[in-house]
Amino acid sequence: MKVLRYLRPYRLTACFALFIKFSASVAELLLPYILSYIIDDLVPLKDSSLIFTYGGIMLVCSFIALAGNIFANRLSAVVSGKMTHDLRYDLFHKVSHLNSNQIDRFTLPSLISRLSSDSYNINSTVARMMRMGVRAPILLVGGIVITLALDVSLAMVLLAMIPVIGLVVFLVTRRSIPAFLTVQSGVDQMVLRARENITGIRVIKALSKTDYERDRFHNTTQELFSRELTTDKINSITSPLTTLILNIGLVLVIVVGAIKHSEAGIILAFLSYFTIILNAVIGVTRIFTILSKGLASSKRVMEVLDTDTDLPVLAEADTEPGNPQAAIQFSHVHFSYNKVADDLADVDFVLYPGQTLGIIGTTGSGKTTLVNLIMRMYDPDSGNIYVGGRDIRTYDPKELRSMFGVAFQNDFLMADSIYENVSYGRNLSEDKVWQALEHSQAREFVEQLSEGIKHKISQKGSNLSGGQKQRVILARALAGDPQYLILDDSSSALDYKTDTLLRNALREHFATTTKIIISQRISSIEDSDLILVMDDGKVIGAGSHEELLTSCPDYASICKIQGGAI
DSSP states (O other), X not given: OGGGGGGGGGHHHHHHHHHHHHHHHHHXXXXXXXXXXXXXXXXXXXXXXXXXXXXXXXXXXXXXHHHHHHHHHHHHHHHHHHHHHHHHHHHHHHHHHOOHHHHHHHOXXXXXXXXXXXXXXXXXXXXXXXXXXXXXXXXXXXXXXXHHHHOHHHHHHHHHHHHHHXXXXXXXXXXXXXXXXXXXXXXXXXXXXXXXXXXXXXXXXXXXXHHHHHHHHHHHHXXXXXXXXXXXXXXXTHHHHHHHXXXXXXXXXXXXXXXXXXXXXXXXXXXXXXXXXXXXXHHHHHHXXXXXXXXXXXXXXXXXXXXXXXXXXXXXXXXXXXXXXOSEEEEEEEEOSSSSSOSEEEEEEEEOTTOEEXXXXXXXXXXXXXXXXXXXXXXOSEEEEEETTEXXXXXXXXXXXXXXXXXXXXXXXXXXXXXXXXXXXXXXXXXXXXXXXXXXXXXXXXXXXXXXXXXXXXXXXXXXXXXXXXXXXXXXXXXXXXXXXXEESTTTTSOHHHHHHHHHHHHHHOXXXXXXXXXXXXXXXXXXXXXXXXXXXXXXXXXXXXXHHHHOHHHHHHHHHHHHHO
16 A cells, blocks of 8 residues: 555654564464473473463463553554544645545545545554454464464365465455445445535425435445445455354364374364464454455545646747736637536736726636636636736745635634634734724624634634625735735625625725625626626626616616616
């Protein structure tokens, strides 16, 4: 498994644990041999001092086996825990840097299950392999070696059973790894259903669809149960068949020993070693079962970790020059999510520094896709996008996105204070946060809270109204004094008065900031220097408010309807 590279920092501790486990296993193997020696050689001599001496040696071996196994098991838990901590950190870091295309390909539920259940499976695999992966093979091989030394003919009975057991393990393992992959795929679907239900619980209750969603979740979990049951059926064959085969061998040992008139101590030792070997073989079969699950989870985790998240950064000399005076420029941009039909088609416009771009259009017309392209969440299929006169592909993505302040309609709020949500890791002063709250029209309601900006927001902002949440999100976008400001339907929950005050604040305090405002309200964008009217990924109208009233029937119709509503 590639994930074993995460064991390297702890390899000394792991090796020490394996050495302790090895020593404990050897001590355990010596017990039946010493017992047979006492029965066959020392008891006939009736020398009690020697019997007590070797009995004491057995006690010492028993203590070494017990203490060694306990200590080694604790070390294995520490090593596997630390390894999994590092693995989860790197996995989370990688997930955080996946581009939008990669997130779409993996899907969010799958990424969540890889971070949780798959990493847990790897943890369990490493811990159990360190506990059983050394002990079981040593007991198996050591038991066979000692039985060969005691009596070759009896040992051959045992050896005849091993290939049969190996065939059973091979056949089961070959089917169990693909089965575990289907189980983890089912876990992805279960996480998806749970996530949808938790996120949309208010809508579900409002539409009285609790029973409907319960049935959908039941069907998903039933499918997962069926996959798990199939996998368990495959793996449940191993232990019973192994036990049966070894018990047949045990009966044959007793029969052969009786025919040969073997000594009682040797027969007793063989019975003990058969028990040890039986448990060791069962342990080995469990190792293969555990390893199958670990390999399946490791494959899923490494798919993410091996993904190249670095967007290529081009040299300016390798790109076509844009308008050096423009703040943002789209030059005949085409883009498709599925690479079949265009989601944006031939988008072409120029926005100069300090200007405001308004975008309006029906749901699914490509408004949000357009702003995602500006921040290089995706790369266009053809055409060029320029920011500050430079092709966006010549910027380091972190540098490019640091120029933007962004507020989305359904943006997230952390379960933390208002200050932390607005500052968001930028260590802004409290005065700066208050100023941003004032510009976003949130200062008034925050001042009324008993703790002010230290007021704790619940998860997803459930203790704030829709308008209050949007204003805190707007404050976060404004607090960094961005060079470019994108507001994606982020004032939809504001009343008309607050929306007007917000637009006035933007004109007064962010006059030099280039702004892109997506809205369904004509009133929110009518003062924009350039307005794009979008439909089905195409720009069907472009110009000022007055120009569009005469040149774009769709815009004029929206304006008339909303004007009438007002």
